[in-house]
Amino acid sequence: MMFFFGRGGIVGWGSICGCLTSAAGAINLIGDRNQTSKLQDEVMTWYTKAEFPQYQPAGLDLATTVANSTLCHVSVTTWCQHTGIARGDSKRGERCAGVTADTAAFVADMLNQEFIGDGYTPKYAIADSVDQCMSCHGEHTIGKDDCVPCHRDAH
Ligand code: HEC
Ligand code: HEC
Structure with a gap:
C-alpha cells in the first residue's frame, strides 16, 4: 500500500x-x-x-x-x-x-x-543528449531523461 x-x-x-x-x-x-x-x-x-x-x-x-x-x-x-x-x-x-x-x-x-x-x-547508458546538452545547460537544469523528445525545436 x-x-x-x-x-x-x-x-x-x-x-x-x-x-x-x-x-x-x-x-x-x-x-x-x-x-x-x-x-x-x-x-x-x-x-x-x-x-x-x-x-x-x-x-x-x-x-x-x-x-x-x-x-x-x-x-x-x-x-x-x-x-x-x-x-x-x-x-x-x-x-x-x-x-x-x-x-x-x-x-x-x-x-x-x-x-x-x-x-x-550497469549495462544501460544514459542518452547522449544529456551530457551534450548539460555541458551548456547544466547550471540551471536537472535531469537524466533524454532531452531531445521534449526539446526537438530548441536551437
Ligand atoms: C554550446 C552550448 C549549448 C549546447 C550544447 C546546447 N545549448 Fe541549448 N542553449 C544554449 C544557449 C546559449 C541558449 C540561449 C540561452 C538564452 O536564450 O538564454 C540555449 C537555449 C536553449 C533553450 C531555450 C530556448 C529555445 O531555443 O527553446 C532550450 C530549450 C535549449 N537550449 C535546449 C537544449 C538542448 C535540449 C540541448 C541538447 C540537444 C542544448 N540546448 C544544447 C547553449 C547550448
Ligand atoms: C519531459 C519533457 C522534458 C524533458 C525530458 C526535458 N525538458 Fe527541459 N523543459 C521542459 C519543459 C516543459 C520546460 C519549461 C517550458 C519551456 O520553457 O519549454 C523545460 C525547460 C527547459 C529549459 C529552459 C527553456 C527556456 O525557455 O529558457 C532548458 C534550457 C531545458 N529545459 C533543457 C533541458 C535539458 C538539457 C534536458 C535534458 C537533460 C531537458 N530539458 C529535458 C520539458 C522537458
Missing part, C-alpha cells in the same frame, strides 16, 4: 511511472548510497529503453513500445497511440501490470547480482 499512490504516475498525474517509484524505494532499503544510486540509475535508464510489456500472463498478445522516458504520461500515451487501445480499457491495465512485473523482475535480478553474486555492472 505504501507505493499504491504511484498508479498513473502518482494518482493520475502522469508524472514518474509508478513502478519506478516503488522500484527505487525497494532498492533504497538495501545497500549503501553508492550501490542504491547505481541500481536506481540503472532501472531508470533500462525503463526508458525496454520494450514493454514482456510479461503477458493473460495471453492478450499486446503490442510492445519503447517509452524513451521515465514519465507515465509518455509511456502510456505512446503505447495507447501505437495500439489504438484507450487508456480506460482493461487491456491498458494489463499492459501496465506487465510493465510493473517486468520492472520487478529486472530489479530482483539486479539485487541478486549486486548482493548475492559478483556485483552488478
Whole structure:
C-alpha cells in the first residue's frame, strides 16, 4: 500500500511511472548510497529503453513500445497511440501490470547480482543528449531523461 499512490504516475498525474517509484524505494532499503544510486540509475535508464510489456500472463498478445522516458504520461500515451487501445480499457491495465512485473523482475535480478553474486555492472547508458546538452545547460537544469523528445525545436 505504501507505493499504491504511484498508479498513473502518482494518482493520475502522469508524472514518474509508478513502478519506478516503488522500484527505487525497494532498492533504497538495501545497500549503501553508492550501490542504491547505481541500481536506481540503472532501472531508470533500462525503463526508458525496454520494450514493454514482456510479461503477458493473460495471453492478450499486446503490442510492445519503447517509452524513451521515465514519465507515465509518455509511456502510456505512446503505447495507447501505437495500439489504438484507450487508456480506460482493461487491456491498458494489463499492459501496465506487465510493465510493473517486468520492472520487478529486472530489479530482483539486479539485487541478486549486486548482493548475492559478483556485483552488478550497469549495462544501460544514459542518452547522449544529456551530457551534450548539460555541458551548456547544466547550471540551471536537472535531469537524466533524454532531452531531445521534449526539446526537438530548441536551437
Ligand atoms: C554550446 C552550448 C549549448 C549546447 C550544447 C546546447 N545549448 Fe541549448 N542553449 C544554449 C544557449 C546559449 C541558449 C540561449 C540561452 C538564452 O536564450 O538564454 C540555449 C537555449 C536553449 C533553450 C531555450 C530556448 C529555445 O531555443 O527553446 C532550450 C530549450 C535549449 N537550449 C535546449 C537544449 C538542448 C535540449 C540541448 C541538447 C540537444 C542544448 N540546448 C544544447 C547553449 C547550448
Ligand atoms: C519531459 C519533457 C522534458 C524533458 C525530458 C526535458 N525538458 Fe527541459 N523543459 C521542459 C519543459 C516543459 C520546460 C519549461 C517550458 C519551456 O520553457 O519549454 C523545460 C525547460 C527547459 C529549459 C529552459 C527553456 C527556456 O525557455 O529558457 C532548458 C534550457 C531545458 N529545459 C533543457 C533541458 C535539458 C538539457 C534536458 C535534458 C537533460 C531537458 N530539458 C529535458 C520539458 C522537458
